[in-house]
Amino acid sequence: MAIQEINNHATASSLLFERLPDRLFAPLASSNRHRYWSLLCRLHEKRFGPDAPLPPSRGYPSKLIVQDIIEALEFEEIWDSEDAVDVGNTQVEVRAAAIFNRFYECGWFRIEQPRFEKKVTMQPSVSQFLTMLISFAETGPVFVSGKIRSIDANLQMVIDGNAAGDSLAEAAEQARNLLEHVRNTGTNIRDLMESLHHNISTAQYVQQFFSGYIERVFIGDYRELRTTEHPLSKRAQILTRIEDIRESQAHRQRLIAWYESKRTPGDIQKAERLFERDLNRLSELQRIDEYLDRLDDEIRRANKRALAFLDYRLRSLRPTDVMVKHAIASVLEQGVPLMADPFAPSEMLSEERLAEPRKAIERAAPSALRKVVVSDEQIAKSRIMLRARANRTVTFLGLSTYAKNQLVGKDSLNNEELEINSISDVRMYQSLSTLSLQMSAKSKKLQMDAIGMTRGFRVEINGSAETAHPHISSIPFKVIARNAVKK
Numbered sequence: 001m002a003i004q005e006i007n008n009h010a011t012a013s014s015l016l017f018e019r020l021p022d023r024l025f026a027p028l029a030s031s032n033r034h035r036y037w038s039l040l041c042r043l044h045e046k047r048f049g050p051d052a053p054l055p056p057s058r059g060y061p062s063k064l065i066v067q068d069i070i071e072a073l074e075f076e077e078i079w080d081s082e083d084a085v086d087v088g089n090t091q092v093e094v095r096a097a098a099i100f101n102r103f104y105e106c107g108w109f110r111i112e113q114p115r116f117e118k119k120v121t122m123q124p125s126v127s128q129f130l131t132m133l134i135s136f137a138e139t140g141p142v143f144v145s146g147k148i149r150s151i152d153a154n155l156q157m158v159i160d161g162n163a164a165g166d167s168l169a170e171a172a173e174q175a176r177n178l179l180e181h182v183r184n185t186g187t188n189i190r191d192l193m194e195s196l197h198h199n200i201s202t203a204q205y206v207q208q209f210f211s212g213y214i215e216r217v218f219i220g221d222y223r224e225l226r227t228t229e230h231p232l233s234k235r236a237q238i239l240t241r242i243e244d245i246r247e248s249q250a251h252r253q254r255l256i257a258w259y260e261s262k263r264t265p266g267d268i269q270k271a272e273r274l275f276e277r278d279l280n281r282l283s284e285l286q287r288i289d290e291y292l293d294r295l296d297d298e299i300r301r302a303n304k305r306a307l308a309f310l311d312y313r314l315r316s317l318r319p320t321d322v323m324v325k326h327a328i329a330s331v332l333e334q335g336v337p338l339m340a341d342p343f344a345p346s347e348m349l350s351e352e353r354l355a356e357p358r359k360a361i362e363r364a365a366p367s368a369l370r371k372v373v374v375s376d377e378q379i380a381k382s383r384i385m386l387r388a389r390a391n392r393t394v395t396f397l398g399l400s401t402y403a404k405n406q407l408v409g410k411d412s413l414n415n416e417e418l419e420i421n422s423i424s425d426v427r428m429y430q431s432l433s434t435l436s437l438q439m440s441a442k443s444k445k446l447q448m449d450a451i452g453m454t455r456g457f458r459v460e461i462n463g464s465a466e467t468a469h470p471h472i473s474s475i476p477f478k479v480i481a482r483n484a485v486k487k
Helices: 002-019 033-048 062-073 092-106 124-137 144-160 165-195 202-214 231-247 249-262 268-315 320-334 376-392 396-406 423-439 444-453 482-486
Strands: 110-112 119-121 412-414 457-461 477-481
Touching (some): 033 124, 144 165, 144 231, 165 268, 231 249, 231 268, 231 376, 396 423, 396 457, 423 444, 423 477, 477 482
Antiparallel strands (some): 110 119
16 A cells, blocks of 8 residues: 555656656746736636637737736736846836746746747646636635535446446546545644634634635535435435445446446556455445534634633723823823822722632533434444445455365375355455465565465465356365475
């Protein structure tokens, strides 16, 4: 698993700049990065984005793009001077031409027909990347209901046979993104509360708290997550569909065949890994309650902190400091005899003025946010599902126990001599057949993986043609005891 993750990261690091120009990020890393980004957003909306009018087949004339930059610069302040391009106090036409040339040199623009009239376009990969950046910058609240409905619909189509691995992969990606957003929302709330310093006014605090906390990092349908009408209440059905896909051999073979033909042509093992990866991502939905509980804690903590701050600010509006300043000014100007007493009559410190002890207020315990009542039927089905999964799970310890029990008093056994009395034995037989194929492969990694699973015995191919079997057909193989291998 660790080697696979390293390979994925290596692939991502090598593919980024194969799809994007090397200096694409240069304008966005300069001192004028905010202004460059504003221009790119304007040009994306007006010329190159999905909401812009259909561009000419050859692209826009360069003069038209320069004119768009001039119109944007007329409403902006003077840019900072840079070493790469001088966009300081020069004329707006010269600044626009310099900015256009820098966009072209860094790869944001592509110029066709350079000998005649220059036509400006964007590479498809650059345009797609800019669309993703703008979408990320404009991300608003996520509605969990829409995500859950989409995942449920895709899984239902897969079970009904109306969709293949594309819908399964799409559902897995949506489940992964949903859990990531819920997990990151708590962190965003903490960051937002830390950014609200105490040196700002009460009005600014209220504005930043409600505009940032409610509108930007909040889940759009958070209030409805606890209701029975919300699609999240049916997540048990989604998990059941996932287990049906995992346990059904018909679904498994059909989907793995799709992964092999569409994603990994000719590599059945990689197709199986992709299939299992998507199922595992979907199974992570069972942890959404844990993520939501953490989010509830962060929201309670943020609310208490905001209420405490606002309460302190409201209580601190008393003009005591102003009265003390007036008293000091009067003493300095007129002296003590002419100063009016700014305090109330009688003693400043007395038993009557001492604060009364606080009275503990017993508050009712808060009601549970979520309370799931599980019926006896659901508990029984869950236990049956766990038993079925345990019987189908193959580990090196269980495989070694099965092989040793079969090899009692024998040095080796052919595959047709293995006793099969249960579903667990069928899975052991299937795993031994797969390990024999791995041992005969040329890949050292596959051989080492097979050796790690065959502790106390070895397995090897005993033929080349696939033979029939009462339970599962396979290429003949032989199970050899460890002592016999040493001989």
